[in-house]
Amino acid sequence: MFTAKDFIPTSYSQTLESGQFQWSAPSNIALVKYWGKKADQIPANPSVSFTLNNCKTITTLAFEKKINPDNFSFDLLFEGKPKEDFKPKIQKFFERIEIYLPFLKDYHFTIDTQNTFPHSSGIASSASGMAALAMNLMSLEKVLNPEMSEDYFYQKASLLARLGSGSACRSVKGEVVVWGNQANIEGSSDFFGVEFPYTIHENFKNYQDTILLVDKGEKQVSSTVGHDLMHNHPFAERRFEQAHENLDKLIGVFENGNLEEFIKITESEALTLHAMMMTSMPYFILMKPNTLEIINKIWKFRAETKNPVCFTLDAGANVHVLYPKTHKETVLQFIKDELVGYCQNGQYLCDEIGNGAHQIK
Template sequence: MKATAKAHPIQGLVKYHGMRDEERRFPYHDSISVCTAPSHTKTTVEFDADRDEDAYVVDGEELSGHGADRVRAVVDRVRDLADVDDRVRLESRNSFPSNVGLGSSSSGFAAAAMACVAAAGLDFSRPEISTIARLGSSSAARAVTGGFSDLHTGLNDDDCRSERIESSLEDDVRVVAGLVPSYKETEQAHREAADSHMFEARLAHIHDQLVEMRDALREGSFERVFETAEHDSLSLAATTMTGPTGWVYWQPDTLEIFNAVRRLRREESVPVYFSTDTGASVYVNTTDEYVDRVEELVADCGVETSVWEVGGPATVLSEDEALF
């Protein structure tokens, strides 16, 4: 009972913030994202009746404490659904830096859920698997379905699951990731979300942004999609910065990239927009025609860059790609 899966991380376009149910990770509102490839997480899972306890290893480090608890939530759900009690060995590797605002938890839990389901011999659709991945990270639900995906809020698994949004933009979008290696904390920020005086203001306009994003994706309007994503990033930051802890994720390099992107858009009419999740690293969104110019611009800000395309859904890999 062993399987290996791969999933791509997400860039939040209309991001969720805060959870109405922390244990089952039901967010306050819907959220939309795009997967970024070839960045990925690969995970191998084996159910073994001879093991005495679970073991979870990510990038060579065995998890403990809260990190292990989040993985266990995914594994235990699969055990319940498959009606098995075998202990699990899980190993995971990321092809990109983690804990810097580039979505490693999304691809990590998506790959874990996909591998667990396959190893347990369950036959589920990706929207169904997204409800399992969500128990580790709400953003992971969207990494399961891939591409441009929409996680619907709700109070049960029938409602709170991810679905793909088909868009003609998938082939043309390019994402230049500007790596600003500043460690970020997301879990605590989610817990504090509702304590920000800006949170109610965000809830008041988030549904308009969701409607705009869905329509723009289906219409294939690059400018509408990524202008909305840029505005949503600023709204999210306003909420995190006004919570009890006053999380300020952005660093000087982050702001330098913002300003460079706006100058390029204004002075050269290049279709380019910035976006951030909860972290200092920056997604700079453009099209295939302009990606070389945009990467040059981001690199000139003194940061490491990666160029990504739109990634597909989480997939089960062949046996010869297993990590152990």
């Protein structure tokens, strides 16, 4: 197991004048939520997520060696067009990771990125975007240091992604990913995400996630501001304990396939996340009326049909509808009949569990 210090290189055995790489990285949806962080993007509590498959960012990184390596130099394109308002975030990211990638100032980079999901769809793209960029940067470092192992490559990529966007470290590798130190999960770390190391029941293979786009507008509160509100939150410490407890429970649930218990933990975590925002100072209600309508419809459908469908939420109004693949036909019909009317412009996205980032040759 590597520590953060292991990822600081002393020298490189190879050189490279120019080139380009391309990677895709998916978004992810947390089951146990990360909310609240310490310095250097360290989580206040552990989290676990399903890696998605279809909602992803595709990023091309072109690079050329500079004559004067005195500062960071990059152009940023989104869907082929300059995106100036993204540049401060990349600048900050480069500043954070320079200690781990000391070659950054040696090159001028052109970062060209696009999403497979609609822009401003309300799906968080920072996780997939930062993970894709981290994978590209690691491909460059692997050319400079070809001796690095695959484990080192992926763990360092996850560490770098974390420094861009905390949850991005869960989008690098694995179907179910744990981030944050958890006593009962071997290899878990605050510094990078790790694949869930224990048995996962067949019930959770190819799990489905249909994302109902209730509100596609800008987030009412940024994730950074939201996390900061946990510092003086009256219920923060108990919440952090609860996350550890729920993650421990999920270890058993993933092994025995108990969908009823999975639903209880997942929905409770979603509502707790929003409860923390509603009880912070300042306080926020990020759900919309249609979010609540959808939740109540899901509860009614589950009670009447015994179908193991449930919901989870990110820090926004959209609803992730989770269900086993064996129930896909029934649940999608329910969504079309009962839930689409609560989505903005009737829009929803169908996704399922994937296994992380992929290099595009």
